[in-house]
Amino acid sequence: xxxxxxxxxxxxxxxxxxxxxxxxxxxxxxxxxxxxxxxxxxxxxxxxxxxxxxxxxxxxxxxxxxxxxxxxxxxxxxxxxxxxxxxxxxxxxxxxxxxxxxxxxxxxxxxxxxxxxxxxxxxxxxxxxxxxxxxxxxxxxxxxxxxxxxxxxxxxxxxxxxxxxxxxxxxxxxxxxxxxxxxxxxxxxxxxxxxxxxxxxxxxxxxxxxxxxxxxxxxxxxxxxxxxxxxxxxxxxxxxxxxxxxxxxxxxxxxxxxxxxxxxxxxxxxxxxxxxxxxxxxxxxxxxxxxxxxxxxxxxxxxxxxxxxxxxxxxxxxxxxxxxxxxx
Amino acid sequence: xxxxxxxxxxxxxxxxxxxxxxxxxxxxxxxxxxxxxxxxxxxxxxxxxxxxxxxxxxxxxxxxxxxxxxxxxxxxxxxxxxxxxxxxxxxxxxxxxxxxxxxxxxxxxxxxxxxxxxxxxxxxxxxxxxxxxxxxxxxxxxxxxxxxxxxxxxxxxxxxxxxxxxxxxxxxxxxxxxxxxxxxxxxxxxxxxxxxxxxxxxxxxxxxxxxxxxxxxxxxxxxxxxxxxxxxxxxxxxxxxxxxxxxxxxxxxxxxxxxxxxxxxxxxxxxxxxxxxxxxxxxxxxxxxxxxxxxxxxxxxxxxxxxxxxxxxxxxxxxxxxxxxxxxxxxx
Numbered sequence: 163x164x165x166x167x168x169x170x171x172x173x174x175x176x177x178x179x180x181x182x183x184x185x186x187x188x189x190x191x192x193x194x195x196x197x198x199x200x201x202x203x204x205x206x207x208x209x210x211x212x213x214x215x216x217x218x219x220x221x222x223x224x225x226x227x228x229x230x231x232x233x234x235x236x237x238x239x240x241x242x243x244x245x246x247x248x249x250x251x252x253x254x255x256x257x258x259x260x261x262x263x264x265x266x267x268x269x270x271x272x273x274x275x276x277x278x279x280x281x282x283x284x285x286x287x288x289x290x291x292x293x294x295x296x297x298x299x300x301x302x303x304x305x306x307x308x309x310x311x312x313x314x315x316x317x318x319x320x321x322x323x324x325x326x327x328x329x330x331x332x333x334x335x336x337x338x339x340x341x342x343x344x345x346x347x348x349x350x351x352x353x354x355x356x357x358x359x360x361x362x363x364x365x366x367x368x369x370x371x372x373x374x375x376x377x378x379x380x381x382x383x384x385x386x387x388x389x390x391x392x393x394x395x396x397x398x399x400x401x402x403x404x405x406x407x408x409x410x411x412x413x414x415x416x417x418x419x420x421x422x423x424x425x426x427x428x429x430x431x432x433x434x435x436x437x438x439x440x441x442x443x444x445x446x447x448x449x450x451x452x453x454x455x456x457x458x459x460x461x462x463x464x465x466x467x468x469x470x471x472x473x474x475x476x477x478x479x480x481x482x483x484x485x486x487x488x489x490x
Numbered sequence: 491x492x493x494x495x496x497x498x499x500x501x502x503x504x505x506x507x508x509x510x511x512x513x514x515x516x517x518x519x520x521x522x523x524x525x526x527x528x529x530x531x532x533x534x535x536x537x538x539x540x541x542x543x544x545x546x547x548x549x550x551x552x553x554x555x556x557x558x559x560x561x562x563x564x565x566x567x568x569x570x571x572x573x574x575x576x577x578x579x580x581x582x583x584x585x586x587x588x589x590x591x592x593x594x595x596x597x598x599x600x601x602x603x604x605x606x607x608x609x610x611x612x613x614x615x616x617x618x619x620x621x622x623x624x625x626x627x628x629x630x631x632x633x634x635x636x637x638x639x640x641x642x643x644x645x646x647x648x649x650x651x652x653x654x655x656x657x658x659x660x661x662x663x664x665x666x667x668x669x670x671x672x673x674x675x676x677x678x679x680x681x682x683x684x685x686x687x688x689x690x691x692x693x694x695x696x697x698x699x700x701x702x703x704x705x706x707x708x709x710x711x712x713x714x715x716x717x718x719x720x721x722x723x724x725x726x727x728x729x730x731x732x733x734x735x736x737x738x739x740x741x742x743x744x745x746x747x748x749x750x751x752x753x754x755x756x757x758x759x760x761x762x763x764x765x766x767x768x769x770x771x772x773x774x775x776x777x778x779x780x781x782x783x784x785x786x787x788x789x790x791x792x793x794x795x796x797x798x799x800x801x802x803x804x805x806x807x808x809x810x811x812x813x814x815x816x817x818x819x820x821x822x
Contacts, residue, residue, distance in 0.1 A: 227652065232626075304818055
């Protein structure tokens with residue numbers, strides 16, 4: 163066990179999987195010589211060589227297409243898209259090609275690959291380095307979507323994603339890359355299964371279902387509400403597709419009140435899907451309306467710190483939302 | 491004119507040339523039948539290879555199905571047949587039957603796929619197979635077994651960013667890829683002058699530092715020679731090549747299109763006089779490799795083959811609706 167930040171945990175996961183399986187390779191912009199703009203692949207090229215850790219041209223569509231070609235040849239590529247905002251030039255390759263190849267070939271072909279991308283805001287990245295893109299990919303059957311928020315989850319889930327027979331979009335909250343350290347296991351002991359949520363705080367009054375950076379903020383809000391006598395149960399989804407409906411249902415049946423807390427634009431955000439499913443499945447357990455506490459419906463997170471803060475839900479706003487729900 | 495010596499110098503035997511000729515005639519006979527079936531309301535949608543067949547069969551004849559990889563596009567019926575698909579299989583696809591080997595009736599016909607044949611399943615968007623082929627080529631290069639990836643597309647696809655990204659990547663890494671453009675000068679209703687700036691598709695190869703050649707798509711031996719040279723380079727580790735085969739689109743884009751509504755009648759009539767199949771037939775006759783009697787025998791056998799393929803496909807079961815959700819993920 164060693165203390166690791168989230169970005170170090172990502173790097174460890176890649177190194178361990180490359181060590182374990184010679185088919186695993188890494189490709190993307192600046193992942194080689196530089197080791198990635200966030201240093202997630204630092205040292206890997208020196209260790210594994212310029213083919214297994216390949217700097218690609220600045221062209222996201224071909225990064226994904228080449229990764230798919232390698233997967234079709236039996237390799238296990240991990241492609242990095244430098245920022246999730248830049249996955250859109252590869253959208254056709256991801257959605258029409260990678261995600262649908264198994265279905266459109268009636269099971270004859272598969273495409274085991276991982277597309278990693280830093281996601282979310284709060285780092286002064288402005289409109290084009292702060293976006294939350296998960297809803298676009300969660301909409302697509304054939305993809306799995308993972309969004310961890312702790313070093314141990316990042317490592318364990320990335321290792322599982324690399325071993326998964328299907329394509330995985332692996333989104334890393336960049337604001338948490340170096341936000342803290344925790345003990346992270348090594349080797350197979352670090353593995354975490356895809357599709358399992360974590361109940362990260364128990365509480366009997368309100369359920370807050372969250373993921374990514376807002377897990378941290380939601381826990382701050384929950385600690386604050388504790389002082390007011392409101393007990394908040396916090397669930398971190400960790401994997402968004404497939405998401406752990408049962409764990410969420412269990413919590414909501416206990417509390418009767420639920421808010422889905424997410425950073426992305428409110429309308430059509432992944433939290434809207436969670437809210438809809440829960441409303442359908444546990445209506446009889448609810449004592450209050452299923453609520454979304456989400457980013458605003460503006461195009462993206464602005465560069466100005468004042469506007470950035472106005473965009474990003476903070477502990478005050480999340481606590482206010484949860485308090486309203488508790489008192490409903 | 492191609493002499494026997496020329497043909498033999500290419501490494502082609504009479505049997506290989508006749509097999510390719512049979513493939514060409516098979517593709518045409520299938521196309522004719524599928525149009526009848528479409529007009530009779532029996533099948534939904536067809537894209538025709540008419541005018542492209544000789545170029546397609548020549549290209550695949552110069553390669554090694556079973557060893558190489560093939561990223562075909564939706565007009566590549568003769569190429570698919572040359573890769574090993576049968577008339578019955580393509581008819582099952584036309585009828586969207588459960589036993590369609592490419593997709594079990596899930597995709598429109600022309601999206602060929604067969605892992606055991608090395609034919610990478612296509613999709614219906616234009617051009618995404620081009621950078622994918624670069625990635626397959628990279629994997630083949632790493633394996634170092636001398637196999638290559640062939641990828642085909644129309645000239646319309648060369649307007650996509652994926653065309654540039656694929657050629658650029660393959661050229662940077664000397665991937666063993668043969669880029670084969672079937673330029674019929676029309677992307678549905680948009681003519682080449684509104685599609686391709688500059689001297690043409692092959693000229694773009696210069697920007698990537700790779701060979702780019704233009705060949706007459708109705709000259710079987712010229713196409714074979716160009717693809718064989720590109721394959722030799724690829725297998726030797728010398729990287730990709732771009733070949734532009736000039737072909738004619740002797741049929742509308744698809745059964746949902748009528749090119750008479752936007753093309754000049756005189757031009758259509760003139761092109762109809764330049765069907766590549768009689769040209770190939772004449773070449774084989776000149777070589778003494780094909781007689782009129784043999785040609786009649788081939789075509790008659792194909793008529794029977796298409797009859798039984800049609801009967802088989804008509805009688806074949808549809809996919810079971812309960813399978814709708816299968817193969818979304820590996821475990822389902």
